[in-house]
Amino acid sequence: MTVSRKAAAVVVFSAAALSLSACAKSDRGSGTSGSGGAGGNSDATLTFAAAGAPSTFDPFYASDGETFRITRQLFEGLVSFKPGTADLAPGLATSWNSSKDGKTWTFKLRTGVKFSDGTPFNAAAVCKNFERMDNQNDAGQSAAEYWATNMIGFKKSKDDLFQGCTAKGDAEVELKLLRATSKFPALLGLSSFSMQSPTAMDKYKANNISAQGEGFAYSEYAKSRPTGTGPFTFSSYDVANKTVTLVRNDNYWGDKAKVKKLVFQIIPDATQRKQALLAGQIDGYDLPAPVDWDSLKKAGMNLEVRPAFNILYLGLNAKKNPALKDLKVRQALYYAINREQLVKSQLPDGASVATQFYPKTVDGYSDGVTKYNYDPNKAKDLLKQAGQSNLTIDFWYPSEVSRPYMPDPQAIFQAIKGDWEKVGVKVKPVTKPWAGGYITGTQGGAAPAYLMGWTGDYNTPDNFLGSFFGSTKGQMDTGAYPWGTTLASDLAKDDSIVDPTQRTAAYKKLNEQIMSQWLPGLPISSSPPAVVFGKGVSGVVASPLTAEDFSTAVKK
Amino acid sequence: MLRYIARRVLQMIGVMFALSLLIFAWLRALPGGPVDALLGERATPERRAALRKVLGLDQPLPVQYLKFLDNAAHGNFGVSSAVQPGTDAMQVFLTRLPATMELTGVAIVLALATGIPLGYLAAKRHGGIFDNLGVLLSLVGVAVPVFFLAFVLKQYFAVDWQLLPLNGRQNPDLNATRVTGFFILDGILTREFDASWDAFLHLILPGVALATIPFAVVFRITRASVLDVLDEDFVRTAEAKGLTRQVIRRRHVLRNALLPVVTTIGLQVGGLLTGAVLTETVFSIAGLGDAMNLAFQQKDFSVLQVLIVMAATTYVVVNLLVDIAYAYIDPRVRTR
Numbered sequence: 081m082t083v084s085r086k087a088a089a090v091v092v093f094s095a096a097a098l099s100l101s102a103c104a105k106s107d108r109g110s111g112t113s114g115s116g117g118a119g120g121n122s123d124a125t126l127t128f129a130a131a132g133a134p135s136t137f138d139p140f141y142a143s144d145g146e147t148f149r150i151t152r153q154l155f156e157g158l159v160s161f162k163p164g165t166a167d168l169a170p171g172l173a174t175s176w177n178s179s180k181d182g183k184t185w186t187f188k189l190r191t192g193v194k195f196s197d198g199t200p201f202n203a204a205a206v207c208k209n210f211e212r213m214d215n216q217n218d219a220g221q222s223a224a225e226y227w228a229t230n231m232i233g234f235k236k237s238k239d240d241l242f243q244g245c246t247a248k249g250d251a252e253v254e255l256k257l258l259r260a261t262s263k264f265p266a267l268l269g270l271s272s273f274s275m276q277s278p279t280a281m282d283k284y285k286a287n288n289i290s291a292q293g294e295g296f297a298y299s300e301y302a303k304s305r306p307t308g309t310g311p312f313t314f315s316s317y318d319v320a321n322k323t324v325t326l327v328r329n330d331n332y333w334g335d336k337a338k339v340k341k342l343v344f345q346i347i348p349d350a351t352q353r354k355q356a357l358l359a360g361q362i363d364g365y366d367l368p369a370p371v372d373w374d375s376l377k378k379a380g381m382n383l384e385v386r387p388a389f390n391i392l393y394l395g396l397n398a399k400k401n402p403a404l405k406d407l408k409v410r411q412a413l414y415y416a417i418n419r420e421q422l423v424k425s426q427l428p429d430g431a432s433v434a435t436q437f438y439p440k441t442v443d444g445y446s447d448g449v450t451k452y453n454y455d456p457n458k459a460k461d462l463l464k465q466a467g468q469s470n471l472t473i474d475f476w477y478p479s480e481v482s483r484p485y486m487p488d489p490q491a492i493f494q495a496i497k498g499d500w501e502k503v504g505v506k507v508k509p510v511t512k513p514w515a516g517g518y519i520t521g522t523q524g525g526a527a528p529a530y531l532m533g534w535t536g537d538y539n540t541p542d543n544f545l546g547s548f549f550g551s552t553k554g555q556m557d558t559g560a561y562p563w564g565t566t567l568a569s570d571l572a573k574d575d576s577i578v579d580p581t582q583r584t585a586a587y588k589k590l591n592e593q594i595m596s597q598w599l600p601g602l603p604i605s606s607s608p609p610a611v612v613f614g615k616g617v618s619g620v621v622a623s624p625l626t627a628e629d630f631s632t633a634v635k636k
Numbered sequence: 637m638l639r640y641i642a643r644r645v646l647q648m649i650g651v652m653f654a655l656s657l658l659i660f661a662w663l664r665a666l667p668g669g670p671v672d673a674l675l676g677e678r679a680t681p682e683r684r685a686a687l688r689k690v691l692g693l694d695q696p697l698p699v700q701y702l703k704f705l706d707n708a709a710h711g712n713f714g715v716s717s718a719v720q721p722g723t724d725a726m727q728v729f730l731t732r733l734p735a736t737m738e739l740t741g742v743a744i745v746l747a748l749a750t751g752i753p754l755g756y757l758a759a760k761r762h763g764g765i766f767d768n769l770g771v772l773l774s775l776v777g778v779a780v781p782v783f784f785l786a787f788v789l790k791q792y793f794a795v796d797w798q799l800l801p802l803n804g805r806q807n808p809d810l811n812a813t814r815v816t817g818f819f820i821l822d823g824i825l826t827r828e829f830d831a832s833w834d835a836f837l838h839l840i841l842p843g844v845a846l847a848t849i850p851f852a853v854v855f856r857i858t859r860a861s862v863l864d865v866l867d868e869d870f871v872r873t874a875e876a877k878g879l880t881r882q883v884i885r886r887r888h889v890l891r892n893a894l895l896p897v898v899t900t901i902g903l904q905v906g907g908l909l910t911g912a913v914l915t916e917t918v919f920s921i922a923g924l925g926d927a928m929n930l931a932f933q934q935k936d937f938s939v940l941q942v943l944i945v946m947a948a949t950t951y952v953v954v955n956l957l958v959d960i961a962y963a964y965i966d967p968r969v970r971t972r
Contacts, residue, residue, distance in 0.1 A: 125809050127808065127809075132718075132930075133718075133719065133720055133721060134721070135674075135721035136721060136722055143674075143675065143676055143678065143679075144676060218690050219690055221686075222686055222687045222690040222691075223674075225675060225678070225679060225683070228683060229678070229679070229680070229683070291690045291691050291692070292707075292712065292714055292724075293691075293704070293707065293712075293713065293714015293715050293725065293937070293938040294669075294670040294691055294693070294714055294715070294717050294936070294937045294938050295670060295674070295691075295714065295715035295716055295717035295721060295722065295936075295938060296674075296715060296717075296721070296722060297715045297722060297724075298722040302722065303722060318808065318814070319720055319723075319731050319922065320731055320732070320734070320735065320805065320814060320817050320819075320922055321804065321805050321806050321808060321819075321922065322804065322805075322920065322922045323804075323808040325808065325811075341809075343808045343809070345804065345808060346920070346922075347803065347804075347920045348917075348920065348926075348930060349917065349918070349920065352802075352918070352920055355790060355791070355794070355795055355802055355803075356802050356803060358795050359794050359795045359798060359802045360798065361794075361801065361802050361803070361804075480933065512667060513667075513933075514672075515672045515673050515933065515934050515935055516666065516667050516672075516933075516935060517666075517667025519672040519676070519677050520667065520669070520671070520672055520684070521667070523677070523679070523680070523681055523684065524681055524684075525681070532677065534678075547678070551680065551682075553680075553681065553682070554680065
């Protein structure tokens, strides 16, 4: 009996194995099974660690850095940015100009470019892309964060900035806007507004997006068929092994990628990414912790520090703590913070004290703003004058997060708390996980004082100021002040000035006014984030917009 | 037996239903949610409210739960918002199950392959140096936290000496073909033996890290159980009958001593799943534990719901299988 049972088990197992192996065959083709650089530079595989899974491969529906890092290698926009800067450069359009009223933009397109599926890139393809972006269902409108915030509305909405696209022959296109905006054409350099193959989008139903449960269900196009004009093409997303593989686009119109394969390996933990780089398992990762910079350099790694293009600020909300309505109180809190010391002790080399709500590289930065150098006595005086010598304030900081502008939120919180306590302010700490209530709480106006920041998308003042104060119901709730509406309308007015010189002058003046008369929040610092590569990797130019192009990467 | 199994299956359905309700209510009581993960810190309150509406998160909780049950009955468990964005939550579970099964399988095999013989030997040489060393080792196995052991193993074997892979399941450069999701098996089926070997190498460090606690438990139970059985009357009877020591140990002592070990394996599955959360996170293995950790951090409700309910189901199923195995090993159980 025992023998027959065993025999039966063996027979069943063998049969199952045979039938499975009959169905299974190796898919390893001759094409892309690289040997990781054994065959020389051009055959190399570059493996870069990502901190999270991409949300989709259709950048139009994305708003996260992990997705954009991948899609930037697959897609290109009409405009791009000069490597290593936030300045505009030709992309798929070689030149552009606007009408006098700033409402009509004409782009001359690069000729001879094809999408990786062979579809020609031309004016018709551009218009098809813009019309697709503008025409979204409810789920699409919710997911397309960058279009919603930059173009304000979608088709049929009265606020929709996009008013139409006209192909003028094959190589010229005209875009019409509702009104002039300083954001144009810089916003076209965002990965979300990249040009995608109309043929592939139609075939794989790119606009088929729906809300299911607590997430979005994307189309086949977004999951596995992204098709652009970039230096790499999509090969596979191996979810079971947490890797996304791109391969060189040998028909790319520009300089071909220097490596054959580009693999993004998802390693969520920062310590593991560092270990993996030191062990030689990966070739690079983003945002190494500033405390690791020295040890990585000592180990021979190539640490590239990006120019700082972000701002850390202390948000204030007078609706939650009415004492903050008094300018003197806000000024006292600002004078009380030793920002020089904070930058030196808590932030990486190259970080600087902020004097206004964006870094120096952005147009309209003013050297003439009111400075609030560390002065605890003045802070005490101002609090006394305001009758708030015993001020108590709930101060929020996030846990479970590290941002480029805020590598260690708790340490920054402790430094500011210490400074405030020195001038007699009682601080009640409130901490919440970043995605576990912090964002919802601070953005929803629940926090009287909180740490928050912003990394610029492109070089316009509106990208910073407009996001903070463009609405009186924004995160700093400027509607609580009598000047909140004036600030919002001044921002809208400055944003629509067509002449760049006049516009820059207007923003300078507005910055001075914000810092001297209004002070809705307290700008703290700008920090340079880094990206690190292994010993044998070079050629990637660090971008202040974290928009690195991996096609220039060379691996020995 | 059939009636017994049917009763247990009915219990299982009840457990799943109650759990789904509890998890649903508990998750939604937590601060934050998928909207934060989907939109990040940049979106305005208006945009957040609009997304909550589109996702139905603005509805009363009972309405949301009924909608969830209705969808689940139609095989739709919601879409992942963070772990594997855009993928059906049940699909996330199924894609990641093989990784966890491979890892826990290796850990169980390691624990049994070392724990049973060493426990048996320790009992045989009761009170000797080997016994004391074994007991000490098992104490260390239970006491050292998995994440610490994992970190030490990685630092020496992967970073410093570069003998074994650091993390992940397989070198992506191998471009291996996927069939079942079990990487070792896939390599054998497709004759990509290098891929199988590579997947096996990737399992050694996490397997050892995860096996330490079950090893210690199996060792101690085997040792204690063998010591008990050696004192039993039937062993003396067998000896008196003139059976050889080898036959007595194999047929009478070991077989009887293994009963509590089998029960322990069943109980250890729960512990292994908990250990897998840590081990998979530390070794960046795309398994259920890693998914659980990410889903909790980023409030991926759909994935968390499916994972917790399925983990509970797995626990119940494994224990049912253990009971059946128990009946197989010990005929007395069958007749009860």
